[in-house]
Amino acid sequence: MPSVYDRFSLVSDFSLAGDQERAIGELVDGLERGDRCQTLLGVTGSGKTFTMAQTISRVNRPTLVMVHNKTLAAQLFQEFRRFFPDNAVEYFVSYYDYYQPEAYVPATDSYIEKEATINDEIDRMRLSATRSLFERRDVIIVASVSCIYGLGSPEAYYGMLLPLERGQRMGREQILRKLVEIQYERNDHDFGRGTFRVRGDIVEVYPSYEEQRSILEGEGRLLEAQRLHQRTMFDLEMIREIGYCHGIENYARHLTGRAPGEPPPTLLDYLPNDALIIVDESHQTVPQVRGMYHGDRSRKEVLVAYGFRLPSALDNRPLNFEEWEKRVHQVIFVSATPGPYELSKSQGVVVEQIIRPTGLIDPPIDVRPVKGQVDDLLQEIRTRVDHKERVLVTTLTKRMAEDLTSYYQELGVKVRYLHSDIETLERVQILRDLRRGEFDVLVGINLLREGLDLPEVSLVAILDADKEGFLRSGGSLIQTSGRAARNVNGRVIMYADTITDSMRVCIGETERRRALQQAYNEEHGITPQSIVKQIDEVMSSVYERDYMTPATVRDGTERxxxxxxxxxxxxxxxxxxxxxxxxxxxxxxxxxxxxxxxxxxxxxxxxxxxxxxxxxxxxx
The missing domain is CATH 1.10.287 (Helix Hairpins)
Incomplete structure (x- = not known):
């Protein structure tokens, strides 16, 4: 293996500042000691991503960075690519643009066929990730929880490779036969990924993981039994005749020779034993990993019970939480609000990163009465707009987000809303438009929290902050407040008539951090400065639009x-x-x-x- 593929090379205009050097040193020491779990408790804007990059560079191990959504994965992927331009930084998320899982609803006797639309570009990037793990060690993979789903064993994957080197001698027919064996399709006209074509003595191959081609010179039970037999025999016939069938993943246990209940091979099995795992925004990602197995099994148990799938289909599944833990040898949990699992697993090994390199301190929190909150917020918005700054507003319901947006638009405010009912996957484009100033105010529900890097935002307004619940828990309030921590004029306004326990937790933690940050700045003569961050081009081939404006504005034509x-x-x-x-x-x-x-x-x-x-x- 070429030595050039053995070392990470970190490229950055940043220098270590604040308590980054101490945090990195403690993390590296813990990894070298063999500590299985550590937690980096870094406040918003303290440079946690740079700390992760420095740690990866110093320990020089293949690294998997797990995050809980595609938006944050895309952001981290772009940042790590800038930090490591000469190394293999890969992207591994679900490749479905649209996915309707197979299901059966007994109450209505409705069988729902699996439907899916695969994003060709994400599929290529996933294959590129697995290829890099076979070829080199200087690999960073940014992944969603898609990495705990079955992928096919590394051994089978390696058997589906056709290694070719410049100057290698191999017969033309041997090459063509092997390409067909590994499921490449000959197509002399529509030449795309996963195909090859032959022109005289020249064989052109379009690898699945590349962007360009390579040139080589009765009763209920009886009814269910019949249904199961018919489907299974049809699938077997398809596999026998053409090598695959619709839903072939449900036969993965038989095709790979696994024992019943044996966990499936996943991306984690492709990693070397000394790989480092970083779980970003761990307070969200860890519960998501925990829940994937149970949700998948619940759906498939119904399919098995009503004769749509063999019981072995239950083994086409993601890892359960205990299996995931066994495959994670050394892990760093990263969060501004680590959960009880991370803290207990770290056994007190919690590295705090409170000081920001820019000297910024946590934004002050102002509590105001609910009565008149909409008009009061309007005045604050106009003040921020006059200074060319941006505003985030969080509400509790979709209806309130829409009504508030419509009301402010009628008053001339450039505002859009964002919520989970919007069908497509991507939220990167609207955040980029907000940063560029195409509009000034973004209204959301639960989408304006972890990992959103918006230095232009100077005000975060939390409506109905005293309504206890998931969206207004202590951790959620801290995360939401952190969106204003990247701007020197950052401020948080909570509209509430009473101070809840969650609000006390948020306000108390913020005041503790502010005291430490102010003391550090005074001791070192630091003047806070807003974070300066370039506005990246959106990965348009990976994502689709995921925002809308209310009907009062002609279906978004103002864009x-x-x-x-x-x-x-x-x-x-x-x-x-x-x-x-x-x-x-x-x-x-x-x-x-x-x-x-x-x-x-x-x-x-x-x-x-x-x-x-x-x-x-x-x-x-």
Whole structure:
């Protein structure tokens, strides 16, 4: 293996500041001692990602960084790529743009077929991640909990490789036969990933993990039994004839020779034994890992009970929590609010990182009465907008987010809302638009917390802060307040009529941190400065739009600055509409058609294309 692939090379304009050097030293010492679990308790904006990068560079081990959502994974992936441009920084998340799992609802006797749309770019990046682990040690993989789902054994994966080197001698027919064996398809016309074509003595291969090609020169039980027998025999016939079938993953236990109940091979099995695991935002990621197994098993037990799947399908599953723990040899939990699991596992090995390199202190918290909160917040928003700063507002319900957004828009505020009902996956684009100043205020529910790096935000407003619950727990309030900690003018306003226990926890912890930070700044003569961070281009090939504006603003047409932008958006909608119609999802197709009609409203001055490929607004 080339030595150039053995070492991490950290590239950064930053220098260690605050208590980063101490934190990194303690983490590295713990890893070298063999401590199994450590926790980095770093406040928002203290440079935890840089601390992780420095730790990885110093211990020089392959590293898996686990996070709990795709948005944060994309952000960390981009940051680690900047820190390690000469090393293999990979991205491993679910490759589904759309996923409807197989299920059965006994109450309505409804069987739901599995439906999925795979994102080709994410599929390529996942394959690139596994390939890197076979070829080199200077690997960092940023992954969601997708990494605990079955992937196929490393041994089987290695058997599906065709190693080729420059100057290697191998017969042409031998190469073609091996390509077919490893499921590459010969296609001389539509040349894409996972295909090859032959032109004379030249074989062109488009690897699955690359962006460019390579050139080589009765009764209920009886009914269920019949249904199960019919489905299984059909699947076996498909496997015998063409090598695979729809839902082949449900036969993984038989195909891999695993014993009943044996855990599936996952990305964790591809890692070397001395790999470092970093669990970012561990207070969220750890519970998510814990819950994946139970949710998957509950759904599949119904499929098995009603004869849609063999009992062995239960072994096509993610790891359970105990199995995940056994595969995690040395781990660093990273969070501003570590949970009880992390603290107990670390056995007191908690590394605090309270001081920010920029000298910024935690934002002060102001508690104001609920009565008149909307109008009071409006005045605060206008003050921030005058200073070209941004505002985040958190509400408790989707309805309140929509109503508040509509009200502020009628008053001339540039505002959008964000919530989980919006169908597609991506939240990166709207956050980028907020940073660029395309709008000033973002209203959300539970989406404005961990990992969002928004230095332009100087005010976080928490409406109904005294309503105890998951969204207003002590940890949630600390995380939400931290979104204002990257701006020197940062401030948090909690609207509440009473001070709850959760609010006391948040306010008390904030005051403790502020005291330590102010003392450090005074001792070292540091003047706080806002964090300066470049606005990255969005990974548009990986994500789709995930935001909307209320109907009062003509279906988002204010986003389009030019005719070309609007035309491109309408063209994308037309593709989505046709795909929905092909899938017999006529309600979705009709909804998209109506959206296109509104976007093409003559009063907007946007005529229908005259191309013969379109039949006008009623084409759907």
């Amino acid at each position: 389009f600055k030019t005719q070309a932008e609007l035309d491109a958006h309408v063209a994308a909608l037309q593709v989505e509409m046709k795909a929905a119609a092909i899938n017999l999802d006529f309600e979705k197709a009709a909804a998209i058609r109506d959206t296109i009609k509104r976007l093409r409203n003559p009063e907007l001055g946007v005529p229908w294309p005259t191309s013969h490929h379109h039949r006008g607004p009623n084409a759907a």
